[in-house]
Amino acid sequence: MSTLRPSGTARPAPPAGAADPAPSAVFHRVAAVVVLGSIMAVLDMTIVNVALRRLSASFGAPLETIQWTATAYTLALAAVIPTAAWAMARIGAKRTYVVALALFTLGSLLAACAWDAGSLIAVRAVQGLGGGLLQPVGMAMGMRVADRARLGRAMALLGLPILIGPVAGPVLGGRLVDAASWHWIFLINLPVGALALILAVRLLPTDAPDTRGADRPRLDVPGLLMLSPGLALLLYGLARGGEHGDFTAPGALVPTLAGALLTAAFVRRALAVRTPLLDLRLLRDRTFAAGIGTLAPFTCGYFGSMLLGPLYWQQERGLTATAAGLLGAPVGLVIGTTMQIAARRIDRVAPRRVIAAGCAVGALGMGLLAWQTGIAGVASWRIVVAGMVMGVGAGMTLMPAMTTATRDLPADRLAGASTALSINAQLAASAGTALLSVVLGTAGTDPAGFRITYAVAAVLLALGILSALRLPARRLG
Template identity: 85%
Template sequence: MSSLRSPGTARQAPPAEVAGPAPAAAFPRVATVVVLGTIMAVLDMTIVNVALRHLSESFGAPLETMQWTTTAYTLALAAVIPTAAWAMDRIGAKRTYVIALALFTLGSLLAACAWDAGSLIAFRAVQGLGGGLLQPVGMTMGMRVVDRARLGRAMAVLGLPILVGPVLGPVLGGRLVDAASWHWIFLINLPVGALALLLAARLLPADAPAARGTEPPADAPHPYGTEPPADAPHARGTGRPRLDVPGLLMLSPGLALLLYGLARGGERGDFTAPGTLVPTLAGAVLAAAFVRRALAVRAPLLDLRLLRDRTFAAGIGTLAVFTCGYFGSMLLGPLYWQQERGLSATAAGLLGAPVGLVVGTTMQIAARRIDRVAPRRMIAAGCAVGALGMGLLAWQTGMAGVASWRIVVAGMVLGVGAGMTMMPAMTTATRDLPADRLAGASTALSINSQLAASVGTALLSVVLGTAGPGPAGFRLAYAVAAALLALGALSALRLPARRAG
């Protein structure tokens, strides 16, 4: 019987956990490895975006061709994320994470040795295969070893790279390409990746899966303190979990085609061209087919029955619209500073640094407070503050000759809202889920984040292109983003009105 409730029923308490590593001892070790690996991947994505023009000049290739270095990474990311939950059940979370780290580090080395645009694009795809697993697997490991009453504090640590990386990445990327060469945007990952691999081998708890055709003793504890339910695809007596191949052939290509179509449409400002419309529609059809299958089969690749839980559904809905507006707006700041103000990539990145500091500081406070306050109140307020900051950005960037500090302050207000919303919403969505559902939940959250950010980037790119160059275009784009954040506040009103515990 599923442990998830249907609408209108009381939320069932998580199953009792058996003995495993003490959370107080296990979480710091897991968090050290997860934060190191995640921040490497997140920073790499933003660093490459800043370096695209330099790469175009170095390889003598059009900028449109070099943008495939980003697209290839994203498509590989989308293809591999759906396998995260299955891989953790099949070979264990630790092994999955180590493989992901190794792939990402190897891809970084190969990318640094690229000899032309085509080889760089291919090696970026290798990076994406590793990067796509780092976030969902790392977050699952962290959530499994922490006491649920302290989940907010844990998420504050685990989520720091996700929110701060996109802001600090342009600073580091601009500095590397201005002061050194493009090779260093990849070479910088090698010592970090090597250290993360060493620490992963030493610090992460072992979680070897049961061998095929065998079953563990009835009283054997799981290394993370969890035990699979009787109806799970890896239930006792069935051996290792089977991969839902039809589901994989629907969801992974579907996500990749959707993200590709959105990226192409956003770049060209037109979603009606065959090269954009066909992959977008094909991706939507495959994704819809997967949803139908996932709701009908016993052991789908991704457990969409998680959405029957009202709190999880409200949390992921809030994150979808907020992420769409917040991460979609990330492209606007660097463009504004460089196109409208004529600043360098390094200067533009430095002007975004205060926002990153505000996001990180606010998130540390809010994610800890969510363990003791009503989620609905905090997260709805965070969305409202974020919408206010985005609205101030729309007002300021639409004015000619406005002082730079006023735009930075508006961005900092937005940062307060983001810090109050993102990690608290993830914590609330997953806090009361049974432990055996955490891998599926973190995978769903990662897919949600990728899709929402891609939709937001495409949408705001089209809005900016349609409105035309100049302050008016940025004002309209930021206004649309503000409206999306305000919608997040409405969705947050469906979250619990009482504090955890």
């Protein structure tokens, strides 16, 4: 069997008489498993967010308590993401991914069996431990076996969940909330998780490293004790500030400041020790730094704005969760389709041209959403079209920027790069959600309030242009 080498060395020659699968065949095997696992995780997050009010009614618990089912998942996810690169080096990417799938699927089963809000919150944390490893480990495995000259095409395939999740998630979640028992929002993960586990064991290349002697991977325990709690506290503080519309309240300010201090201490340590938990020296690579700089504000505005659509359709226009999901489906289709085209195009053209244009188009579409939602009684199709314009920009930016950021990195740094990208995405999305929640809460859930909030999101997307202009002006690879 071919092996996936975490150190970046070439795969060993197969034994005499054995067939070594072509690199493209190995990649497609890895992609099949990674895409299936990612789809499950994306659908789960979308469905649970749609179902919070139903869970509140079913358990007889306040919505503020039930929201901890999402918060607990996010905090566990933030705590485990920093360990992804170490886990891949220590036990191998395949074993790490199998463990992540098992934890996520087990958490789904336990969540379906929850008997009160407290038990549901606890098992959602178990899900988060698995979910936090799925994205960085899956991305690293895919990038390692992909042809670097055609990395955009490979990343487009790995990005299929971005197409399927936003389209199917709101519709499926709305349908389950409106017509079925809440148990099914978790039970639906079980057959997908079981299939993904079987395929992972059968299809993923074996990559267990030699952990004997001086080369044994060591966990940066001091770094872990700084970064994992630091990220969790930061996300918790941002979430609390967003929920209550006040970042200065002690419940939001104290954890945010504590998280920032711990994260800053980690940064100082990571730049001083030889083997840090997270390799921040990646930021010395101009292209990687520009990619991160582009993705941070764009992700902040894009993912932060996701809370606005369902709220607008259900609170301002009085639609059901299912109807709101159906109206959001065209935007998801446009994002996914554009991403497939743009990620392949990035293999043949200058990244700066595509990604800077994507940020501009995304900001234009978000601006159009601000204009249209600010008009009382505006036709629904006009809002959907504005969202589709924004979707074109998102498709031109997200996956192409990730591809560009990692294309020229050596293979032994891809695990650290995928971990850094995952942390960046999680922090930016949480910050954007908190910020836009506060803006909407302050401005009010009326047409004027939605106009102001979408306008803030448009500014965030436009800020991505500044770093995008620092991306290479020539074709890479």
